[in-house]
Amino acid sequence: MLDSLCMCIVSTIKKILTVLSTGLTFCAMAATYYVDSGFQGESPSGESWFSAFPSLNSALEAASTNGGGQIWVRAGHYKPEGSSRDATFRIPENTALYGGFRGNETNLNQRIPRANRTVLSGDIGRIGSTTDNAYHVLTASGNTLIDGFIIQRGNANSIKENRFGGGLRVVPGSRNIQVLNAIFEKNGAESGGAVHLSGGELMLSNCTFYSNSADTGGAIASQGESSLKIIDSTFSSNFAPKPGGAVFVNEDGQVEIGNSSFLYNSTDDFGGAIAAVCSDASNIALTLSDCRFDQNSARNNGGALGFSGPFIPVVENCTFEKNFSPRGAGAIASHAGVRTVVLNAVFAKNRGSKGLENIGNDASSRIINSAGEARELLEEAARKLQLQDSEETVSEQDSEPEVRTLPDVYVHRGKDSPKIKLRSIVSEAPYTVLVLGDLTDDVFIQHYRFIEAAARDFYPQGIRFYYIYKYLRHPENNGYIKPFTLRARAQHTLVAKEQLGTAVPWLYDTMDNDTAYRLAGENGTGIFIFSGSGEEIFSGTLADHARLYEKLTELSSPVTEPFDIETLPEPTLEPVNIRESQLVPRVKVSxxxxxxxxxxxxxxxxxxxxxxxxxxxxxxxxxxxxxxxxxxxxxxxxxxxxxxxxxxxxxxxxxxxxxxxxxxxxxxxxxxxxxxxxxxxxxxxxxxxxxxxxxxxxxxxxxxxxxxxxxxxxxxxxxxxxxDRFGGEVFGRQIPLVTPAESPSGESSTTRSSSAYRAMLRRYDIDRNGKLTADEVIGRLHTYFDRIDSNSDGAIDAEEYAEYQENRS
Structure with a gap:
């Protein structure tokens, strides 16, 4: 048993190193084919939007005939051709499939997949019935890319290969398959409801898996000697009666999952979110980093994670909250010789059997939560690897976890400015601090002054600071509404700079919110430090400014006279401030x-x-x-x-x-x-x-x-x-309508104006002196300030505001 376990550890390290050191490459594409389901012209050639193929299958056939290419698909609803359940969108080798086009783009960067929904559906038979749906919506071979699609309603419930991967079936042994910016929803199979991988190589980035189901691996199943990498993705409400509510890994799989969220996934067996199983003769290289597991459940064991067999899963910087198992560990379950490395994990409100609320393991398994012990275990395995394979010693540096680098994303610097790579901005200084924020983010408004103070302390030492204006966290609050255009988002940054009085310069995200999501996902991270080469040095929440200051000091030198934050003005925006109803009642929301x-x-x-x-x-x-x-x-x-x-x-x-x-x-x-x-x-x-x-x-x-x-x-x-992933939240919508009692003296109007004036003070009175000055107000109040200020004392008081309310038309 000991020899078998050592062999497993050795193979695990080898596979982890292979996964982390090998990047996927994609060959240049020769031709571009255009697809538009609404095109009705004669003799479509697919050479442009003006002669687009009305059928995606036609474009795939053309790419297959000509050795591959790019296929651009206009927004719409597409189904595999034919009534046979074997019908599928078969992607030939060396082909890139792009969705999310409006139909007039000349450059890939112009498309907006979230706005231009491109749906690939397996519902080829009776609408609403799954019994006659296609077995696989997509079938992919080697060196293919799928980007910007919603993939739904495949049902692989037959025999042989037609029981794997309802949404996407990767042909066994296929290499270099990449899926980006995709949504897999309501697919089903015997194994891998949305995606099935066997002996192949697959990378998934910025994908969402919602409401998929299978006997094992409700969303994804990876079997055999496969390499699976998942980053920046979300798994929600997937189900499997057998192991792996969302993901199932079996035997010799190499799996790396980073910066992803698992929510509401469930199984009747073990591993509500992820289950991994290997025998003595095989093993798995599994690493989970910077992931969140929230409200997953397993009827038997391991509400979030379930591991079985002699291998070493690594769980690092992950959060487990409100996961549940009535018959075992609420969060992580290990048995049959598993050595689970758990580092820097957060557990909160998980529920399991008595004494097993968070972690549970049998007598042959154990949890390693000491970094030193984990390092010793890996070093021991490295020595055995040297003896077994007669290879060079694996250095300590080589066995360190992969360093996260800055995603390849774009931002804008100013109004009407072209987009620029964030990497080029970061490369201008040895270290750069990036802070995500917006005018409705209560956490940002509460803590941004600490960033302002830190910038004044460390800018002289060469460290640069930037705010990145992102999608609104609480639309409607503080009076700001979700912008529909880049120009409106740019205007928001100008208002933020003015109202918050920031010295740190502002950038703003693209309209697809790619920068904010790929930096922070949905985990609440708001502050990052990157080196000039793009290596992530630090990440944390906006409230974690003490740790930020400590890291900045470590990167430069101690500040002898820190800037006094109390000298900075308080923000004019309250952390959460939705307008009171004065004239129109708000709807009641349960x-x-x-x-x-x-x-x-x-x-x-x-x-x-x-x-x-x-x-x-x-x-x-x-x-x-x-x-x-x-x-x-x-x-x-x-x-x-x-x-x-x-x-x-x-x-x-x-x-x-x-x-x-x-x-x-x-x-x-x-x-x-x-x-x-x-x-x-x-x-x-x-x-x-x-x-x-x-x-x-x-x-x-x-x-x-x-x-x-x-x-x-x-x-x-x-x-x-x-x-809408970027739709934000709304607090306190149930604001009551103010309806004071009417009186002959006009008490109703006066009371209403007084309440409105108090609301204006809360919003705009920077120095809290009970008056509104010209430099504090905006909009009509600023335009007509001199007229409203009837006594010319330089401020609008309650009586002047009431008179303005009564006389305006």
Missing amino acids: MEDRLQPLEITPGQTRQPYFVKARVEGSEALLESGDGKLYLGFHIDPLFDVEWNNLGEPLKYQLKTPSGVVAPSINSAARVTVAATDTEPREFMLQARKLDLDKPLTLQVTYSVHRNKRNIEVTQNYLVYLQK
Whole structure:
């Protein structure tokens, strides 16, 4: 048994080193083929968007005939051709398949996959029935790339190879398969509901696996001598009755999973999120780093992780929270000779058998949570590797974990500026601090002054600091709404610089939010230090400024006279501040509905989106097509407009391809107590029997007032019944309407104005002196400041603000 275990350790180290030192390469593509399901021209050649193939299969056949190439696929819904369940999108070798195009792009960087949904579906038979679906939506051979697709409804429930990989089946032995920016949802199989790998090489990056199922490996199964690498991905609500609710690894697999999240995955066996099993004659090289396991469950053992067999899994810098197993370890279970290395892990609120809330192992297995002991174990295995293979000694440096490097992402420096690689900015200094933030991020607003102070201390020593403006964390809070354009996001950075008084320069993310997500994922990390070569030196949360300061001191030298943070002004924005209702009641939201922000795509229009829609769906709606649908229409403060209540302020019409939504047509009532206002107009709808694969069409007509003129606009959206990863959260939407008692003396108007003035003070009064000065206010208050300040004392007091409210039109 000892010899077998040593052999397993030796092979494990060899495989880990191979995985970490080998990068995937992709050959240059010769030809580009274009696909547009809506193209109706004659004799399509696929050579451009103007002669695009209407069929993806035609493009794949052309690539196969000509030795590969790139295939650009316009947004739409595509199914393999034919009624046989053997129908599949078969990707030939040396082929790159790209989705997410609008249909007029000339460069890959112009596409926006999240906005231009490109769906590959295995639902080739009766709609809604899985019994006649294609066995595999995609089948891939060597040296292929799949980027920017939603892959759904494959059902590999037959025999032989047709029981593996409902979404993607990798042909056994295939090498250099890469899948990027993909969503796998509602696929099924006997093994590997979404993806199956056997004796091949696969890398997955920035992928989402949702609601897939299989007997083993609800989302992914890796078997045999396979190499599987997963980074920056999310696994949610996958299920397997046998081991591995989300991922199953068997025998000689090499698996590396980093910076990924596992949520709500479950199994009736062991390993709610991940299960790995090997026999005495085989082994597995498994490393998990910087991952989060939240609310996964296993009926038998290992609510999050289940390991079996004589191998050495490495779990580093991972968080386990609220995982559950009624018959064993709540988080990690090990048996049959497993030596599990667990370093820098966080456990919280996991539930298991008595005494096994977090970790459990049998008599032949043990947990190693000492870095020194783990190092000794690896060094011992390295010596045995030298004796066995007569190879050079594996140095201590070679056996260190892989260092994370800066992703290959882009940012913008200023308004209307072209995008620039973040790596080029980082290369300008020996060390660079990057901080993610936005105007609605309560944690950022609370702690950014520590970054300002640190920048003043360490900038003279050559360390550079940048804020990166990202997607809004709490849309609606502090009055800011999700921007639809780069120009609006750039304007947000200017407002942030002005209102927060920052000296640290601002960058801002691209509209696909690629930088923020690939840097931080969904784990709350907000601060990073990178070396000039792009090596990550530090990462942490915004509240972890003490550890940041310690690391900066280590990289440079101690600061003799640290900058006094108390000399910096307090932020003008409260950490979480949603506007109070004064004129229009907010909709009532029940926490039991678990509303989720939905993906929406605004239509093309010449007019700006003065009013922006926010759409949310209840958890029940996203699961079954029956549930609640929230519509919110919000004035964007960047445009300095208000509702025109002298006319009809807003009406909407919602069209559904199937099912019903009530009311599908509605309008917002006029507010008679004031001619104009900026409060949101909200509606809560009931939906029944909606098709989750087809978008709704929302048409909105509204009237706003600006500069003594009214503007009426009609605009359209596509609403997709799936969660928007970048939709943010909303706190405290249930703000009550202030309805003071009416009185002949006009008490209602006075009370209302007083409450509104207090709200303005909370938002804009920087020095907290109870008055609003010209340098504190924005919008109409700033434009008409001299007129509102009737006593010319340089400040707007409560009486002057009340008079302004009464007289404005």
